[in-house]
Amino acid sequence: MTQLTIAMPKGRIFEEAYEMLLEAGFNLPEEVEMSRKLMIEIPEENISFILAKPMDVPVYVEHGVADIGIAGKDVLLEQRRTVHELLDLKISECYIASAGLPNTTINEIAPRIATKYPNIAMKYYKGIGEQVEIIELNGSIELAPMIGLADRIVDIVSTGRTLKENGLVEYEHIAEVSSRLIANPVSYRMKSDRIQDLVTRLKKCVK
Ligand SMILES: Nc1ncnc2c1ncn2[C@@H]1O[C@H](COP(=O)(O)OP(=O)(O)OP(=O)(O)O)[C@@H](O)[C@H]1O
Numbered sequence: 001m002t003q004l005t006i007a008m009p010k011g012r013i014f015e016e017a018y019e020m021l022l023e024a025g026f027n028l029p030e031e032v033e034m035s036r037k038l039m040i041e042i043p044e045e046n047i048s049f050i051l052a053k054p055m056d057v058p059v060y061v062e063h064g065v066a067d068i069g070i071a072g073k074d075v076l077l078e079q080r081r082t083v084h085e086l087l088d089l090k091i092s093e094c095y096i097a098s099a100g101l102p103n104t105t106i107n108e109i110a111p112r113i114a115t116k117y118p119n120i121a122m123k124y125y126k127g128i129g130e131q132v133e134i135i136e137l138n139g140s141i142e143l144a145p146m147i148g149l150a151d152r153i154v155d156i157v158s159t160g161r162t163l164k165e166n167g168l169v170e171y172e173h174i175a176e177v178s179s180r181l182i183a184n185p186v187s188y189r190m191k192s193d194r195i196q197d198l199v200t201r202l203k204k205c206v207k
């Protein structure tokens, strides 16, 4: 059986992805989540799992050190890497939106947009003809309008709770997000039988 390496995101997506793989019949060890191990082998399937930061999954897959990966559509839109998107797993669903303080307009010369998605934000505002200044942050994005760092944020919204609790309102819906199964293009050709089998098994578990 051809060896297959799968890059799995740690953090928020992990649990749902793990459940899906179990349901698809992959015999993942129970202690994975609790352990600090970054590589897990399933010898009977000849599969290795790499546990990666969500933003790094497409990097491993593009470079071919992982044949397959699971990545949020937000990360794929932001990084535009050379990988094949094989399947929408419909897990970790949320969306990207712009938000800000209520009743504010962005009619300045160069409104400031705080985000951890500079490419998505830039493309969006360019598309609507707004010239903006992007302020790149790594988290707690919702702070930016509250403390006067930015006029708008571009960030993930799921339940809307973070916006609400920080007194922000949503302005524009930018893109739908869910987790996707991605593949390295060379692996996809060279290991097509194994990858197709994985896709078929996972497809049956998409809710
Ligand atoms: N609130 C949310 N609800 C549902 N899915 C989300 C939410 N926030 C992010 N996601 C999805 O989960 C993915 C991983 O998010 P997670 O918060 O685990 O990692 P991260 O933001 O890269 O951060 P960290 O640096 O905290 O590891 C995102 O790329 C996105 O697709």
Ligand SMILES: O=P(O)(O)OC[C@H]1O[C@H](OP(=O)(O)OP(=O)(O)O)[C@H](O)[C@@H]1O
Pocket: 138, 139, 140, 141, 142, 155, 156, 157, 158, 159, 160, 161, 162, 163
């Ligand atoms: O609409 P909600 O359900 O409130 O979810 C949205 C929040 O979830 C994510 O943050 P995360 O928890 O990953 O923290 P971060 O600020 O470190 O990115 C995202 O960046 C939002 O802040």
